Amino acid sequence: xxxxxxxxxxxxxxxxLRKVHTPRGGGEATEAVAGIDFRVHxxxxxxxxxxxxxxxxxxxxxxxxxSPVSGGTLRVxxxxxxxxxxxxxxxxxxxxxxxxxxxxxxxxxxxLVYGRYFGLPRAEIRERATxxxxxxxxVDKADEQVEALSGGMRRRLTIARxxxxxxxxxxxxxxxxxxxxxxxxxxxxxxxxxxxEGVTLLLTTHYMDEAEQLCDRLVVMDHGRIVxxxxxRGLIAGHCTREVxxxxxxxxxxxxxxxxxxxxxxxxxxxxxxxxxxxxxxxLKAVHRTGVEPLTALVRRSGLEDVFLTLTGRTLVD
Amino acid sequence: MAPAxxxxxxxxxxxxxxxxxxxxxxxxxxxLFLAAMGAGLGKLVDANHSGHLTxxxxxxxxxxxxxxxxxxxxxxxxxTFPVFQSARSGGNYPAAAATPMRPVDILGxxxxxxxxxxxxxxxxxxxxxxxxxxxxPARALLAAGPVLLTGMAFAAPLMGWAVGVDRQSRLNGxxxxxxxxxxxxxxxxxxxxxxxxxxxxxxTCTPLYQGVALTRGAGLGGSHPGATAVHxxxxxxxxxAGVWAARRSYTRRLNR
Ligand SMILES: Nc1ncnc2c1ncn2[C@@H]1O[C@H](COP(=O)(O)OP(=O)(O)OP(=O)(O)O)[C@@H](O)[C@H]1O
Ligand SMILES: [Mg+2]
Numbered sequence: 001x002x003x004x005x006x007x008x009x010x011x012x013x014x015x016x017l018r019k020v021h022t023p024r025g026g027g028e029a030t031e032a033v034a035g036i037d038f039r040v041h042x043x044x045x046x047x048x049x050x051x052x053x054x055x056x057x058x059x060x061x062x063x064x065x066x067s068p069v070s071g072g073t074l075r076v077x078x079x080x081x082x083x084x085x086x087x088x089x090x091x092x093x094x095x096x097x098x099x100x101x102x103x104x105x106x107x108x109x110x111x112l113v114y115g116r117y118f119g120l121p122r123a124e125i126r127e128r129a130t131x132x133x134x135x136x137x138x139v140d141k142a143d144e145q146v147e148a149l150s151g152g153m154r155r156r157l158t159i160a161r162x163x164x165x166x167x168x169x170x171x172x173x174x175x176x177x178x179x180x181x182x183x184x185x186x187x188x189x190x191x192x193x194x195x196x197e198g199v200t201l202l203l204t205t206h207y208m209d210e211a212e213q214l215c216d217r218l219v220v221m222d223h224g225r226i227v228x229x230x231x232x233r234g235l236i237a238g239h240c241t242r243e244v245x246x247x248x249x250x251x252x253x254x255x256x257x258x259x260x261x262x263x264x265x266x267x268x269x270x271x272x273x274x275x276x277x278x279x280x281x282x283x284l285k286a287v288h289r290t291g292v293e294p295l296t297a298l299v300r301r302s303g304l305e306d307v308f309l310t311l312t313g314r315t316l317v318d
Numbered sequence: 319m320a321p322a323x324x325x326x327x328x329x330x331x332x333x334x335x336x337x338x339x340x341x342x343x344x345x346x347x348x349x350l351f352l353a354a355m356g357a358g359l360g361k362l363v364d365a366n367h368s369g370h371l372t373x374x375x376x377x378x379x380x381x382x383x384x385x386x387x388x389x390x391x392x393x394x395x396x397x398t399f400p401v402f403q404s405a406r407s408g409g410n411y412p413a414a415a416a417t418p419m420r421p422v423d424i425l426g427x428x429x430x431x432x433x434x435x436x437x438x439x440x441x442x443x444x445x446x447x448x449x450x451x452x453x454x455p456a457r458a459l460l461a462a463g464p465v466l467l468t469g470m471a472f473a474a475p476l477m478g479w480a481v482g483v484d485r486q487s488r489l490n491g492x493x494x495x496x497x498x499x500x501x502x503x504x505x506x507x508x509x510x511x512x513x514x515x516x517x518x519x520x521x522t523c524t525p526l527y528q529g530v531a532l533t534r535g536a537g538l539g540g541s542h543p544g545a546t547a548v549h550x551x552x553x554x555x556x557x558x559a560g561v562w563a564a565r566r567s568y569t570r571r572l573n574r
Contacts, residue, residue, distance in 0.1 A: 021574075024482075066415050066573055085573075086321075086418040100413035104332060113331065116324050117417035165417075 011169055011200050012040040012063060016072030019058045032058040034224035035072060040169075045191075045201040047211045047218035049304060051314065054221040056204035057097050060173045063202065064094045077168065090118060093162035093199075097173040099154050101146045101161070108133065108142045111161055118165040128164055135190065136160035152183030159190065170194060172203040176210060188213055208304040220308055227311045232304060239310045240302035241265075243280035247273045247287065247294040255292045262286050267309055274309070276302070321419050325427020326434075328410065333431070344439040348384065348446040355507070356380045356450070370509045374538065381452045382537035383506040385443050385461065386468045386529040392439045393469035394476060394497055396432040398489045401480040404428075411481075411572055421568040429470075429477065429561070436469030437462065453537055461536045464549075468529030471553040474560025478567040500526040505534075528552045 019033040033055040040046045048056040061067035062074060065081035065088045074081055076088045102110050108129055115125030133139045136156040141149060149157065155175065162170060175191070176184040191214060195201055205211050211218050212232045219229040228235055241264050248271065249255040256273055260266070263275035263283050277283035280299030287294065309315060319327075333340075360376035371379055404410040414424050444458040444465075476492075483489065503513065504526035510518050521527050532549035535541025 064416060066412075068573055086420060089416060090418040092416075094416040096412070096416070098407045100408060100416070102410060102413065103408070109331070113328055114413065114417065116319070116327060117321075117414055117419050119319060119321070119324070119418065 009042040010039050011042050011077055012038075012046075012202065013075045014038050014059075014063075014072065015074075017059070017062065017069065017074055018071035019055070019062060019067065020070040021058075032224055033062070033070075036219075036221070036224075036226045038219055038226065038229070040200060040202060042168075042200055043195075043198055045195050045203070045214050045216045047215035048202075048204040048221055049206065049208075049211050049218050049308070050204075050221035051206060051308075053223075055224040056221055057173050058224075059221075060096075060171050060202070060204060064092060064171050065089050066094075090165065091168045093165065093167035093170040095155075095158050095162050095170070095172045095175055097177075097204075099158050101154055101158060103146045106143050106145055107138055107149070107157055110146060110157060111164055114161045115164040120165065125164065128166075132160040132163055135163070137186070152179045152186075155179060155183070155187065156190070159187070163194075167199065169200045169202060172201065174204055174206070176205070176207070184210070211304055218304075220304075220311065222308075222312050228307065235304060235307045236302050239307045241276040242278045242302060243276075243283075244300055244302050244306060245275040245277060245280040245283045245287070246296075246298040246300065247275065248296045249273065249292075249294055255294070258290050258292050259287055262290075265310075267306075267313075269315065274306070276306070321423035322426035322430065325414060325419065325424050326430045327427075328414070329428060329431035330434075333435075340435075340439070341442060344442040345446060348388065348443045351384055352377065352381060352446065352450050370511050377450065378452050378538060379509075379534075380507065381447045381450070382461065382534040383504075383530050385440065385447065385465060385537070386533040387501050387504070387506045387526065388443055389436055389440050389465040389469040389533075390472050390500065390526050390529065391497070392436045393432065393471075393473035394493070396435050397473035397476040398480045398492065399486075401428070401477050402483055402486060402489055405481045405571055415572040421572040422565050424572065425477065425561075425564055425568045429474065429564075432473045432477070433466060433470060436473065437466050440465035440469070447537075457537065457539070461533055464529065464533040464536050467550065467553045467557070468526070468533065471525050471529065471556040471560070474557045474564055476560070478560060478564030481564070481571045482567050500524055505530045525553065525556055 015037050016035045017033055018031065018035050020029050020031050022029040036059065048059060050056050058067065062069050062081065063076055065076065065085040068082065077091055079088050081088055102113065105113060111129040111132055112125055115128065133142050136159065138153060138157060138160065141153065146154065146157070159175065172191070176187050179187065188210070191201060201214070203214065215232060217229070217231055219226045220235070221227065228239065230238065245263070252268070252273060256268065263277040265276045267274040267276070275283050284297050284299060287297070305315065356377035360380065363376040411424055415421060440462060444461060447453060448455050448458050480489065503517070503521055504524050505521065510521045510527065513521060528549045532546065532553065535546055
């Protein structure tokens with residue numbers, strides 16, 4: 001059962017991992033995960049980035065040992081989820097995409113009940129619950145029904161709950177989707193603290209800034225496959241120019257024809273034209289020299305969104 | 319604590335908030351039924367000296383039948399709506415399944431809680447029966463076993479079914495088209511010897527009839543050992559098959 005058997009510090013290893021969903025009443029099977037390879041090391045924050053339906057949640061559920069693998073191999077903490085599901089889950093924390101809080105119970109009771117599922121002693125659970133309420137800034141709400149919590153508070157409670165067993169690995173499926181910017185930053189700060197404490201993070205997101213803020217390494221998924229992987233900076237440097245010039249026009253078709261030669265590469269979106277260039281201001285001057293007048297022009301640094309666009313020709317969030 | 323007991327504790331925690339209401343219902347229901355039908359309607363029936371009752375006062379005939387039917391009802395209700403709700407996203411099952419709990423542990427704990435509910439409401443029913451003077455307390459306790467068996471013979475297979483149901487309307491359908499007819503025609507309110515011949519054989523095969531016959535035998539005495547063995551065997555087999563099927567469907571539903 002040692003972590004060592006999987007190689008030094010490798011906590012999760014997937015080789016050719018596949019998942020096929022077969023609808024119960026017959027019908028067409030979907031290959032949600034179509035053979036992916038990745039390794040996650042101890043203490044790392046590892047991200048899955050991809051659009052809707054890419055297979056991120058499906059992958060997370062397999063790692064969480066709640067969804068059987070259809071093909072390939074998967075080892076979590078050196079164990080096979082198929083044979084050691086309970087032992088793996090005992091050392092994982094899991095924040096699923098949809099909150100699974102118990103709305104019939106209070107905030108504190110949610111932590112107590114969950115802790116009991118791990119077979120922890122009662123006194124221990126009480127103590128941890130108090131600490132976790134503090135961690136999630138929910139001390140004031142401890143005795144309220146979950147019904148009465150805002151979306152951000154629920155998310156924080158779900159994360160607090162997932163920590164009740166002091167997990168080695170924390171799985172976060174879109175931890176901040178649907179939250180306002182302030183709530184997201186609070187959550188990021190909390191996750192960053194966990195990482196400092198040595199918890200290995202595995203998270204999915206379709207927010208670029210989240211991936212850039214939190215992940216040491218990430219894979220970009222699309223249609224059940226990994227299309228790129230690396231550090232956020234490495235991916236940007238490897239697939240994009242340093243800067244992007246975003247242009248909007250009255251008549252994009254006509255304008256695009258006249259500036260076709262500018263930049264390293266261009267990408268046409270329905271509402272704007274992206275010109276990839278190491279110096280965006282330079283590119284903008286060149287645009288003006290051609291006599292084309294954009295309605296708006298914006299120079300920004302390239303991000304993971306651009307990496308995805310380059311790789312797939314599509315935007316991440318539609 | 320054994321994993322299944324953790325799930326049992328979860329349901330008990332929830333039950334602790336609503337137990338008073340359920341106790342009132344479990345007492346009021348038999349009280350009203352036995353007063354109106356057993357004592358009230360029973361006067362008419364007894365005055366008629368129906369041969370089908372072979373001299374048993376109607377109240378004595380009705381009480382064990384209603385008791386078994388109530389056990390079915392508790393088993394059915396506890397095994398359907400809460401299971402259906404728990405299996406949905408946002409319910410208890412997916413949360414528990416992310417912990418070291420296995421789907422069979424979740425099933426086991428919940429099943430134990432359903433058994434507790436069937437037994438508790440059965441005992442409260444029996445207290446009312448004793449108050450009506452139908453049987454003495456010792457005799458009444460003998461009926462606890464048949465009550466539990468009847469409830470679980472319904473609960474175990476239905477939990478396995480409800481965990482995979484996709485629409486709540488199916489649960490209502492079960493109630494309307496399966497539970498209610500069983501309630502009416504399984505020898506609860508009148509002996510099935512009054513039914514037309516073909517319907518009688520159908521009625522004999524239903525689990526509620528088996529439960530009613532077993533409970534009535536325990537309550538009124540004078541049961542035939544061979545017949546008792548058949549009833550017990552039937553209900554045990556249904557429970558066991560239900561548990562076996564439910565283990566599979568819980569695993570399929572919670573690990574997919
Ligand atoms: N239980 C299921 N049964 C059938 N198909 C499923 C099931 N779960 C997921 N799928 C399908 O598998 C594919 C991948 O879904 P998944 O939820 O893993 O995507 P995702 O990357 O998490 O997307 P999102 O960003 O929308 O959460 C989708 O095509 C989805 O329809
Ligand atoms: Mg998802």
